[in-house]
Amino acid sequence: MEEIEAEKSLIEKDVKERMEKTIETIRTNFNAVRTGRANPTMLDRVEVEYYGSPVSLKSIAQISAPDGSSLLVQPYDKSSLKVIEKAIVSSDLDLTPNNDGEVIRLTIPQLTTERRKELSKVVSKQAEEGKVALRNIRRDALKAYEKLQKEKKLSEDNVKDLSSDLQKVIDEYIKKIDTIQKQKEKELLKV
Numbered sequence: 001m002e003e004i005e006a007e008k009s010l011i012e013k014d015v016k017e018r019m020e021k022t023i024e025t026i027r028t029n030f031n032a033v034r035t036g037r038a039n040p041t042m043l044d045r046v047e048v049e050y051y052g053s054p055v056s057l058k059s060i061a062q063i064s065a066p067d068g069s070s071l072l073v074q075p076y077d078k079s080s081l082k083v084i085e086k087a088i089v090s091s092d093l094d095l096t097p098n099n100d101g102e103v104i105r106l107t108i109p110q111l112t113t114e115r116r117k118e119l120s121k122v123v124s125k126q127a128e129e130g131k132v133a134l135r136n137i138r139r140d141a142l143k144a145y146e147k148l149q150k151e152k153k154l155s156e157d158n159v160k161d162l163s164s165d166l167q168k169v170i171d172e173y174i175k176k177i178d179t180i181q182k183q184k185e186k187e188l189l190k191v
Contacts, residue, residue: 003153004148004153004154008148011141011145012141014141015140016169019137019170022130022133022137030123030180030181032044032093033119033123033126033184033188034119035111035184037068037108038069038070038106040058040065040071042071043063043071044056044058045091046093047087049083057073061073069107070107071108072104074102081099081101088106116188119188123181123184123185124185127177127180130177134170137170138170142163142166145159146159
């Protein structure tokens with residue numbers, strides 16, 4: 001009996017961890033979507049080729065937002081200015097870096113209404129991908145429960161109870177995604 005409880009709690013723990021990672025991924029992806037205001041987290045996904053290996057920009061430079069419409073990138077090593085500039089240009093951020101030999105300045109252009117709507121669609125797509133990921137996690141957990149049932153470790157009623165509990169958890173996480181999505185869309189469409 002203890003073995004069965006241990007397996008059930010292992011499945012539940014795995015489900016929760018994977019769902020939390022999904023929520024974190026969505027938050028990270030949403031932070032990278034520009035809202036017209038300068039935010040250092042916009043550069044979180046920028047990878048720089050530094051001494052032959054890819055590293056995150058924030059690990060080799062200090063990023064700050066001196067005002068609402070610009071970002072300032074100060075590399076810890078001035079010799080990396082060119083590779084940082086190249087990484088920003090090749091990223092999907094659509095920003096033009098201004099390198100003065102000391103720091104890189106990024107001016108964040110105001111978003112047009114059309115661009116805001118496009119970004120809103122991107123956010124919706126990312127949210128839907130997150131929900132699909134949650135459903136896949138649910139599917140994996142259900143398969144694990146069914147496997148336990150086939151091994152005669154769980155009864156059919158136990159599997160039904162666990163499935164309905166799992167559905168409640170999934171619904172909770174889908175609500176979290178919806179909340180994060182609404183928040184980001186509100187941020188995007190605010191003029």
